[in-house]
Structure formats: structure tokens, C-alpha cells
Amino acid sequence: MSLLKVENINKFIGKEHILKNISLTINEGEFVAIIGPSGSGKSTLLYLLGLLDIPTEGNVYIQSKKVDFKDRKHLSLLRNEKLGFIFQFHYLINELSAYENVMVPILKSGRDIKLAKEIAFNNLEKLGLKGKEHRKPFELSGGEQQRVSIARAISNNPILLVADEPTGNLDSKNTEIVMDIFENLNKEGKTIVMVTHDLELTTKATRIIKIKDGEIIEDIKKS
């Protein structure tokens, strides 16, 4: 079932043509790895899929519904309810503890603090951070920080996880831990789109999209 579809997407930044007429469908349960060299447009594509950026031309559909990029409120709502983000840097708020960081999207969705706290603690436990809920980001290791950011990304039970070089800042051990988490989440049915330039990481993906100079040059679905 189509979860996300982009149709004839073009993106210009200034006069530079970053994405060239891209059409793509992400299906439910897929673990998609987008790979390509630096400057190929893979992150721009990811931001468009994550509704963080607006295409110059073309349409995006989420669960078959066309996204109206002019309706900023609706875009925010979609990002809060349907999407989860993980970046190369953890982007945790330093003033908040681990569980408070995880609670942020839940509180935004309007749920009460008790429930938000419960979800945050469960997610952190699931990602192996039990006992570290009250720690501030600077009291955690790099791998732990990234796991907190994954816990935050899944806090509202999104339909799609969008990850931009999620292991780019981690050592090999933590990279493995994070990739195992992604694999497990995917096995649980979570759809993941991940941008990476590390080909080794694509082994866990169910589909690999190669992009070069703003165009999809290869789309491989593993059986």
C-alpha cells in the first residue's frame, strides 16, 4: 500500500536545479535507503519527503492525500502525527532531560503530560536507556543521544521514519546499535526512509534508491 508518493518533483535552490523531475512511491513496511554522492540531492529529497521543504514543482501524497504546501498549519500537523525525524546530529534540547525531549512531540499533539511521560519512559526503555531518563543530553554518550532522538522520533507512533545520515556521527559500535534498532522497528512494521553515503548500512534496507545529480539513477527492491 502506498504510504508516500512524490510526483514529478523539481526543486531549485536559487538557480541551481537540485532535484530533477523525481517520481517515487514509498510503500508501507519498506526500509528505503537513499544513497548517492555528496551534493546529489539526497538530503533535499529527504526533506521534501519529510515535508520540511517545499518543492518548486510537483506533488507529494501521503496515504493518497495530496499535501497542500501552502497550508503551513496542516504541514506541521502532518509532521507531528505522521512523520518522525532522525538527523546526523541528535538535535536534543540541552535544557530538557532525555524523557522530556521525548515528550516534546507528544505534548504538541495535545496529549496530557502523564500519558506523554509514560510513552517517553517506555520508548527509552525499549531503546535500552532505562535508568537514564532524567539525564540531560550532555550527560549521555553520542550513541545514547542518538537513541534518545530515535525515541523522540517514534514518540507519536508515526507512519514514516525519516533519517538523514543517522549514524554519520557515531562510532562503529553505536552505528551497529542504531541500525539494529532501525531493523527492529522495520520488522515491527515501521516504514523507514534513510539517507546515507555508507553502502554498508544499506544491507538492512529492503530497497535502495541511488541518486545522482538530482535524478534517480537506480531503484533496487530486495526480495
Next chain:
Amino acid sequence: MNKNFYHIWFISFKLLSERKRQTIVSIFGVGIGVTAFIVMASLMNGFQKYFIEQAIDLNAHITLKVKPEDVPDRIIKIYFGKNILANVLGSRPKDEKDKVVGYKEIIEKYSQNKDFIGVAPHLTTQGIVSYGTTIKSASVIGIDPKLERKTSVIDKFIENKRLDSLISDENSIIIGKLLAKDLGINELGKKVILTTPNGNVHLFKVVDFFNSGITNLDQTRVYVNIRVLQTLLNRPNEVNELIFKIKDVNKAEKLAKIINSETSYYTESWQFAYKNFLQIFKIQNYITYMIVFAILVVSAFGIFNIIMMMVMEKKKDIAILKAVGFEDEDVVKIFTLQGVIIGFLGYIIGAIIGYLLQEWLSGIQLDVEGLIRSKGFILDRSYLYYVYGFIFSIFFSILASFYPSYKASKLNPTDIFRSGG
């Protein structure tokens, strides 16, 4: 708390509480502004209100008098027309006496009007008061004690409440406290000689002191029975001034115009009589409020500074908040709320310090002698200054924090993610 607002409050409070030092400095900045406003406004208005109340009470709400007609330039215009350039070196006053004709009818008429509380006749003149070898000039007012009591609050300012002595003993005189001091009179019962402009002299016994607190009046004013003054001035049954007490002091200007049109006599409201003072007070208020405004603007810059710095430092956090679904207006609210929290806490501190300062100032014993006399600071302890202080502090906080908040809301998260934060 409204759950749709909880996420705003949650982030705002957390961001602010982690910047304790900067936050405390900003809070005290606002607090100083609020304290300055409360204390300065209550001091300034306390003094002004006291002065106006005394002036209104003492000098009648409306005064009717015979306006001098021989104004030199008016006369020149009558005889030579408007197109004349003349330099008048002096003019001799008219021989004709200034008197209010039919004053009894006027008193009768307005005493029955529901807008008026009382009407009293005055015969005023200048005189010389001598005690022993000390001689002082004085403003002599002949009064009818019964009507005067109804029309002014003279009783309030007479130290021993012996106004009726002017009736029982027509040789009685009430003299200003400072005039008595200048003459060397410290106790009642002393005899003074009053010399009127027509050269008549009369011996009076001091029966009371007049002590209004307004230096100018206490230094010059004396009261005698109107009948005695009429005799001394050879003006039997004549008065040259009527004073009116009205129910609503704010209607004085309007009622003065009505009396003027009905009697054709010159009338003056208390506002007109004290317009110079009122004008000075207005300027004084402008200066005070400009100073307070400047203090509040400086404290607003403090808030602006802290919020702007926070926005600059928190770009990554703003980007991630937007990525997880926070809207532009949420971001505006998060940072504006921090400004409002600073403003509110600043107000609380400012109001407490302001209140304590008011308490302290009102307890200070001090001999103030100038335009007014008092034994300390006269404060207007109105709750309205606290209300205005609250409005100003919140208004300035919103004003100062809105721009950085707006800038924060317009940050593009992808720019920040692309640059690696």
C-alpha cells in the same frame, strides 16, 4: 492548564529556568522600572492632589468678582481702533469701587440651585497688620462666618475651631499661621492693629490661627467679620466677591460660565484660578513619566537582549521543534511567553519593592516647606498605580520579546539542518 498550551509553557519555562543569571538580571530590570513608576507616580500625584484639594477647599470652587475694566490696551482699542501700536507706561486705577450689585439676590438664587452647596460673600482688600514694632502686609478677607462655613472648609484649616468668635466678638481676627510667626505671635489673645488702604486703623484680638499648609496663603491671609471690614473701608453693605461651593468640582468651569451669563459678572473656576499650577503639574508629570518610560524602555531592551540571544543560540532547537510539528505561532508563543514571564516576575518584585518604599517614605518625619507645608512625604496610595504598572510591564515585555520571537518563527529548519546546526 489548557493542554493546547502546555507544550508552549513547558518549553518556555525550561529554556528560561536554565538561564538563571540572565533571567534574574532582566527581572530586576523590569522590577526597577515598576518600582520607579509606582513610587514616583504616588509621590508626584500625592503632592499634586494634596495641593489641588487644599486649593479647591480653600479658594472656592467658583469665584464671582468685579473684573477691572480699565485694562489699558482695551481702552486704547476703544478710542483708537485696532491698528495702533502703543506703549502704555502706566494707568491710574479707577476711582469707582468694585462692588457686586445685588449680591443678596445672587446668593439667594444660587443657594436654592441643586448644583450648589453654598454661596458666601467676601469683601477683600489689602492691609497692614502690625504687632508691636513688626509690620506685615496682608490680604484681608471680610467673611460672614455662617455662610463661609457652608461654602468653604475654613473650619478644617482653623487650628482651634474658633470661627464663631468673629460673630461673638467683632473685634476678633484670624490670622495666617506663618504671618503670625513672622509678626512674632505665638499664642492667641494677642492684639494686632489692622490698617486699611483708606487709612483707617482698628485694634483686633487674635482668636485663632489659619493653617492651610499652603505657604503662600498662610503667610498673607487674615479673616475678619465682613461687617467690621465694611465699616473700616466705609463701604456699608458692600461686597466685592462671592464664592460658590458646588457638588461636583469637575463642573466648575461649566457652572462658572452659567453664572457669568446670568449675572454678567466675571467668574472664575478653581481650574482657571490655578491654571498656572495645573500647567506646571502637567509638565512635571510629563517629565516624571518620561523618566519612568526611559527606565521601562531600558528594561525592555534587557528582555529584548535575552530573548534575541536565546533565539540566536537556540536555532537548532527551533529547527527540531518545527520538524516535530511546532507551528510558527507556537515558536512565537514560546519566546514571547518567556518575555511575559520576565515582565510578570519583574512586576511582582517591582510592586513589592514599590509598596515597601511607599511604606518607608510615608513613615519619614520631615519638615517640608515650600509651595506646601507638611511633616513628611505626601503619597497617593492608589491601587491604580499597581494596575498601570502591571499593564506597562506586560506591554513592554510583549513588545520587547515579540520581534525576536517573530524572527525565530521565520527560521527555516532545512537551512539549519543543511548547515549541520
